[in-house]
Amino acid sequence: MPIQFDVDPPVARLAAATAEFVREVVIPAERECGGSVHDAPEALRDTLQKGAREAGVFAPHVPARWGGHGLDLRGQAVVFEAAGYSLLGPLALNCAAPDEGNMHLLEKVATEEQKDRFLRPLAAGEVRSCFAMTEPAPGAGADPRSLRTTATRVPGGWRIDGRKWFISGANGAGFAIVMARTSGSPGDPGGATMFLVDADTPGMRIVRDIETLDEGLFAGHSELAFEECVVSEDRVLGAVDRGFENAQVRLGPARMTHCMRWLGAARRAQDVALERAGSRTAFGSVLGDLGMVQQMLADSEIDIEASRALILRTAWELDTGSTAAAQLTSVSKTFVAEAVNRVVDRAVQICGALGISAADAPLARLLREVRPFRIYDGPSETHRFAIARRAVKPYRQPRPEAAAGS
């Protein structure tokens, strides 16, 4: 079977239906929240998810057992790009961060009982969730090993103490997946454990909502405090002390699904720029006939095609369990995050005053939304560090360098 890029017909049909749903239903709804998903009312989420169910495009990534279309990552690549064409699209399809990544994690590491209790309603859109890992300095950030939140054994369970911030979707979430240190000290490479914590558990509270540059995630980002927050033993997610390994289970695919959705946003920005370039004149030409505009448009097409090719390649590696998947995930996340930013930035430049207007086109908003993607899910620098380390590894000299010559 040779290398091939044809999309399976059912996936292609789902992608086409998603594109139509986004165009006909989701984009018209953007004006209800000024394009800000953060500020979208709960009722809008309900309406859009109902629409997605009726259009047959709800939960593309969720296994059939839990009511979804059961797409593998290659299928998700095609459908999520179509969904990401509007910032509200992933919310409508119930494949937005952080819920989508949490569903994947639960499917992979939760017990059957935990799946029934937490995954089932999450997949159905009945509750939302959050993933509580990042901490204020000097805690876990770009370097997760700095983890400072602790979980201490108490009779019948664990007591969690610590502080988390930039926790997306926490406000209004039904439960949180919390990473806490069960052994070792900050800086140690292991010793973390994940816990499932219901929103109403005593000792867990939202300290404040954090206002950020982006407003593209439902409910935004919050700071959480854990103060003598006790959970029972059956709320340990995966094995004790295996939290960092389980985080990888979530993060690899989650990075790629972010790339897929943001690629859709980049395509949207480019289409706005193309429409402008085809209709607006300056200096006696249609904008699209001016060389510098053509250069920007072409560079964005190149960025989009290269992103798409890398995403598909990486999705295949992840779907087949290849050992190359970790390196390609870092490569793709770094490239796509930066490419998406370039595409949106160029679209803004081409559209001029319209590009920086917050109300008359979606570009000013997209510019704010895509910038943080170069930071979360591992900053570009952390991924580049990992990429280089893997690449150099086979060439490291065990011998002292003085003897090795040059």
Next chain:
Amino acid sequence: MPIQFDVDPPVARLAAATAEFVREVVIPAERECGGSVHDAPEALRDTLQKGAREAGVFAPHVPARWGGHGLDLRGQAVVFEAAGYSLLGPLALNCAAPDEGNMHLLEKVATEEQKDRFLRPLAAGEVRSCFAMTEPAPGAGADPRSLRTTATRVPGGWRIDGRKWFISGANGAGFAIVMARTSGSPGDPGGATMFLVDADTPGMRIVRDIETLDEGLFAGHSELAFEECVVSEDRVLGAVDRGFENAQVRLGPARMTHCMRWLGAARRAQDVALERAGSRTAFGSVLGDLGMVQQMLADSEIDIEASRALILRTAWELDTGSTAAAQLTSVSKTFVAEAVNRVVDRAVQICGALGISAADAPLARLLREVRPFRIYDGPSETHRFAIARRAVKPYRQPRPEAAAGS
């Protein structure tokens, strides 16, 4: 007298006083408006300007005759950078856009009577002003010759009809300087005239405030309508049909003063990043000892030094009336606008989650503020077009190319 970069002692003292005033008075006031100048209350403007007067740093660019320090552009370069360290600094010193450029224009082309009537209160901070040139498509934008607003002779004066948008500071301004076509048709290189229009003139009204990515200018940007708006003959600013030439009188220096203020903002962002790099640890090192962070910090230092050197060079050309000033203004505006964006972007990246937080550091705001500078005052593409055209001009072949060979 050899080439030299020493700042004259009185200018150096004014710059130091400005820096101290910004640090001690202006930056603490930022939290009163969440850093958004657009949303700053009128009372804050009054308080800050009063403080600037008391600190002896008010109106550095205004001729002594009108109560200012009478700095030339080289002096302004040093002082405006210090003022721009806070977005509120230029407002406090009454050297913010668009008033600062309008003062310069009035000083250069207004009659004595007009100066007394319009410049005097503007220089004193008693009123604000706006400059109404940009129009909705297909009117004047990156290409000002597309001007469509008309001014028609009527007995005793002129009747202005048309529409303007993205007019900064219009809301609450005491008067507008309005560009209108008095001869020719859209696309013609001449035929424009400037008019001084009081805010309460019948026929001029604010249609709406335009929400934009940036919020760094007091009163934001508005859309204006002119409908049978009649002004008397003595409100013609400069000669009839010489509006485009007069716009150049304003725009050259105005582009450079923008560069100076934004360079201060870039310096602020870099200082925030340096503070972070010197105190925060990750992967076992202070951030500032990690190579990729060092690369970003070094590139920003390079961008800042190159910007400053170009600004000083161009200010000198403008101060001495050199014919090279037009080319260097385009060169500097293009380089500095892009450099400032890079510096802020890198600071955001270095600061990570903090960099995209809207409340905990000024970086997320600065990121939004500096982006439009690559578009207004001539998009980078328009300046590059002008730079290349001037550079190629002496090499153009008058002969048909076929005969010229290669």
Next chain:
Amino acid sequence: MPIQFDVDPPVARLAAATAEFVREVVIPAERECGGSVHDAPEALRDTLQKGAREAGVFAPHVPARWGGHGLDLRGQAVVFEAAGYSLLGPLALNCAAPDEGNMHLLEKVATEEQKDRFLRPLAAGEVRSCFAMTEPAPGAGADPRSLRTTATRVPGGWRIDGRKWFISGANGAGFAIVMARTSGSPGDPGGATMFLVDADTPGMRIVRDIETLDEGLFAGHSELAFEECVVSEDRVLGAVDRGFENAQVRLGPARMTHCMRWLGAARRAQDVALERAGSRTAFGSVLGDLGMVQQMLADSEIDIEASRALILRTAWELDTGSTAAAQLTSVSKTFVAEAVNRVVDRAVQICGALGISAADAPLARLLREVRPFRIYDGPSETHRFAIARRAVKPYRQPRPEAAAGS
């Protein structure tokens, strides 16, 4: 059948055999010509091609009928990258430019008689060929429609007159494929015809060899003169006046095979850099542990992976005859040509003095070889123009812009 990237086993085996042949036989032979393919003796070509036949890796792209392995473009992508790891690799496998592209062209448009006469010995490595299209200014260059060489009907055939330059491989070639204008005038989009011209045809002569930055093609680049050069009717290749269309038949795949070979060269440069980074110390660390070196290494890995993904995608489009192939070919050629230059440039920087030494590492040579690839086969600017034009096309307004608003 889902999207997939597994290489068919026979292709994988051929690629592995090619990699081994290059490593064991070709790279050791580089020192015989100082790495300069241009200066390689004819005997070295013979020896290497004999070695390739013995290793079973000769002519991977040639249809079985003519003695090759008959790979499609996806297969070529994998094998040509392995061959390109040495500049001498493609010569050894008889898949170097311009012969490889000429074989493809002949296979597609030649008559059976012409195939037997020209393709058979070319595929077997018995003769070499050249493709004579580019002309000195103001003739055909980046814009092929400027074609000035003429072919005029004479009894029994055609008389060719004109001048060509930068014709790769012309010196010593057995025959040339010559593009000449058979109707219309320079600048017209049609009217070109291809001719097969034996090297000993009276009226065709090599004027001079052109010394260029690159020396990576056997026999280098020459300037050719055609003076009353008469060929018979059966030497028309393809239909009369269809030369530009036939050039596209050659150029699309030829651009991609260039990308494949140069990607191998980039991989070589990166491996040299990795070896250096893993063994050389400075400032108390192995180079590969310094952040700025890691950034360069990571960026090169990203460039290589994105190039490979784009090449495979485009090869699939070409193999399946997709209408998207033209756009993707332009996208890939532009991206890969620039990526390959970046990768080699970074490797030079990492290796320092060694990187610019012409004898002690292959990097200085590679730097020279890859630079022209951003110019030939269509400069990046021409491809960007084409990419943008295709992207804007569906958005062009038929209506006058004034009515369209913005």
Next chain:
Amino acid sequence: MPIQFDVDPPVARLAAATAEFVREVVIPAERECGGSVHDAPEALRDTLQKGAREAGVFAPHVPARWGGHGLDLRGQAVVFEAAGYSLLGPLALNCAAPDEGNMHLLEKVATEEQKDRFLRPLAAGEVRSCFAMTEPAPGAGADPRSLRTTATRVPGGWRIDGRKWFISGANGAGFAIVMARTSGSPGDPGGATMFLVDADTPGMRIVRDIETLDEGLFAGHSELAFEECVVSEDRVLGAVDRGFENAQVRLGPARMTHCMRWLGAARRAQDVALERAGSRTAFGSVLGDLGMVQQMLADSEIDIEASRALILRTAWELDTGSTAAAQLTSVSKTFVAEAVNRVVDRAVQICGALGISAADAPLARLLREVRPFRIYDGPSETHRFAIARRAVKPYRQPRPEAAAGS
């Protein structure tokens, strides 16, 4: 005295005379050596230097006492740029590397006797010299502290042992300035001493000439061996163990004079591109009217102006002995080296086939010449490291980070 950029009239006259001499005498001579300074015959050097003396432009940087024009660095900035317009220009004026830097070093640290013996003939062009610091790995390279060549006290002087490579101008030089370790071990920050070694001193020999990418320096680069090479006590240059400090005396200004000369080369490349852009047509336009070409031309003008402004600023800091000079030298060297490479690269791209032709335009040669400048005199990475370290220094926290919070 305000900031000003006017060039003193005598310097302006010398610069104009230099520009004329380069245009009328030096550029026509380029064809005698194919533009390769490395391959230029000794006689051509003599002829050109005689011409420079006759034109009154010889030795612009040399103090009047030794027969030169005694320019400070600001004056050199203007004149060296004019000289650098041809690769042979600095050779003609006797201000090429490494002699020019060695003259500066001798003037600053040599004894009167040493000046008379070594500086006098060097300044007059009677002999050439070299500066022997760089060593093969793992010796002194980007990190000079790795110095391994030793100088051991022997009766009446010192015995030097070790190996040096990439020593520019060594072949045919009258003497070498040699850096050797007189105390401490490789890696120590001190312990180096400089020695003046006559070319015919027993024990010093040229091992081989190193072929490199660039050929722009007379006599190229060599590898030197020191084997029991004994020099007398009066050949110590500066104080014992102060070699690294003395190297800084040489390197700061030498980095800037390199920048000045290469800026001239960049200007040459840009002028070739402008000439092409003004005369060559493609796609129905003069090249210079195509937007993407305009963008390249404009970016090169920007790079040139920013480089010039930075050079002048840094020259002033060095001339006035400012403490900011070290940081600005690193900033300028890094920016200018990269800017010059970009300018030449764009010129090559604009000129297409002509740009990569080694004989028909100087661009292919310039491309090779400028690349190593990003590596020698400190690679860009080393300078960025130094820039960042200096910038972060005032922000380093003495306190443990855990207590500092963030």
